[in-house]
Amino acid sequence: MITVNGLSKRFGAFPALKGIDLDVRDGEFLALLGPSGSGKTTLLRIIAGLEFPDAGRVEFNGEDVTGLKVADRKVGFVFQHYALFKHMTVADNVAFGLSVRRRGQRPPKAQIRARAEELLELVQLGGLGHRYPAQLSGGQRQRVALARALAVEPQLLLLDEPFGALDAKVRKDLRRWLRQLHGRMGLTSIFVTHDQEEALELADRVVVMDRGAIEQVGTPEAIYMAPESAFVSDFVGESNSLPVTVTGGRAHLFDRPIDVALNGAIDGAARLAFRPHDVSVCGERVGCLPLLVTGVYRSGGEWRIEGEVAGIDRTIEIDVSAAHPAPDIGTRLGVRIERARLFQTGEQP
Numbered sequence: 001m002i003t004v005n006g007l008s009k010r011f012g013a014f015p016a017l018k019g020i021d022l023d024v025r026d027g028e029f030l031a032l033l034g035p036s037g038s039g040k041t042t043l044l045r046i047i048a049g050l051e052f053p054d055a056g057r058v059e060f061n062g063e064d065v066t067g068l069k070v071a072d073r074k075v076g077f078v079f080q081h082y083a084l085f086k087h088m089t090v091a092d093n094v095a096f097g098l099s100v101r102r103r104g105q106r107p108p109k110a111q112i113r114a115r116a117e118e119l120l121e122l123v124q125l126g127g128l129g130h131r132y133p134a135q136l137s138g139g140q141r142q143r144v145a146l147a148r149a150l151a152v153e154p155q156l157l158l159l160d161e162p163f164g165a166l167d168a169k170v171r172k173d174l175r176r177w178l179r180q181l182h183g184r185m186g187l188t189s190i191f192v193t194h195d196q197e198e199a200l201e202l203a204d205r206v207v208v209m210d211r212g213a214i215e216q217v218g219t220p221e222a223i224y225m226a227p228e229s230a231f232v233s234d235f236v237g238e239s240n241s242l243p244v245t246v247t248g249g250r251a252h253l254f255d256r257p258i259d260v261a262l263n264g265a266i267d268g269a270a271r272l273a274f275r276p277h278d279v280s281v282c283g284e285r286v287g288c289l290p291l292l293v294t295g296v297y298r299s300g301g302e303w304r305i306e307g308e309v310a311g312i313d314r315t316i317e318i319d320v321s322a323a324h325p326a327p328d329i330g331t332r333l334g335v336r337i338e339r340a341r342l343f344q345t346g347e348q349p
């Protein structure tokens, strides 16, 4: 539905976007995920028509919209800070987009009122149309903002950290509800977040961005289970990282060979990345990584163990079942890395 090609944008000398290519499918819920300053909002604003690129193009259904202004793109927006009009009732806020349409395109007043009431029902705020924004909770206000965005029947819904200002519980409820609404209404939605949990839970596909470029696009499973770069591996989910050397087609952690798929890495320095739960405890046998326990924490049904890898000055975190007694601080454990990924760092050995 949306095609973005070779999009670049500078602010002064600063390259905020560097040649972005992206396809968004019809009906898709897409997350733009990345650290602060990675260019997520800039990309969203260019897709919306609130900002214009220096190079590249944006197409909606095959039509070039790169030069079109926001009003001509049929997009709905929801931003982090509820930009509701304080002096207007909730119903008037929802009706706003329709009531400011040019004469000729503007529905009759009664129809606008009915549509606002219908949308308030949809976001589960039926009967609250007469209130003012100040008389609502944060979560309710954000739902009003959504109803307002949907009032103009957008072909595309754009959300910029829509739940950023809400507390964790409300945030979770609201995003599940949004996911259902998205499906029910057959919307295509793009949302910006720096919260990986939110992106992984909500999106059909996640676009991971770093410094103005796309690092990886994929399903949440692919992003989490098969990160394609050290950046994605570090940014999404918890990850340990150990310096290794690849020689003769095998990875070595200080002289010991370790069994791990090479991922295309050639001889030289590399980083071994693995999740805390991708290890097993294996005693003192050969092939096990010696770990000195420096901290033990309960995390759900597991022990999160923090330890120093003997021989190198590195701390890692591993999860072991709380069915076993917790190891004491100062004891030594053997650890086998069951699943890991290797990323070439480009340095020579």
Ligand SMILES: Nc1ncnc2c1ncn2[C@@H]1O[C@H](COP(=O)(O)OP(=O)(O)OP(=O)(O)O)[C@@H](O)[C@H]1O
Pocket (backbone or CB within 6 Å): 011, 012, 014, 016, 034, 035, 036, 037, 038, 039, 040, 041, 042, 043, 194
């Ligand atoms: N209007 C502007 N003028 C100058 N620099 C800007 C402007 N808008 C954005 N930038 C810069 O471009 C970079 C990308 O900003 P952008 O808002 O797209 O990042 P982001 O990934 O959405 O970050 P955040 O999560 O903090 O919102 C940042 O370094 C920002 O300072």
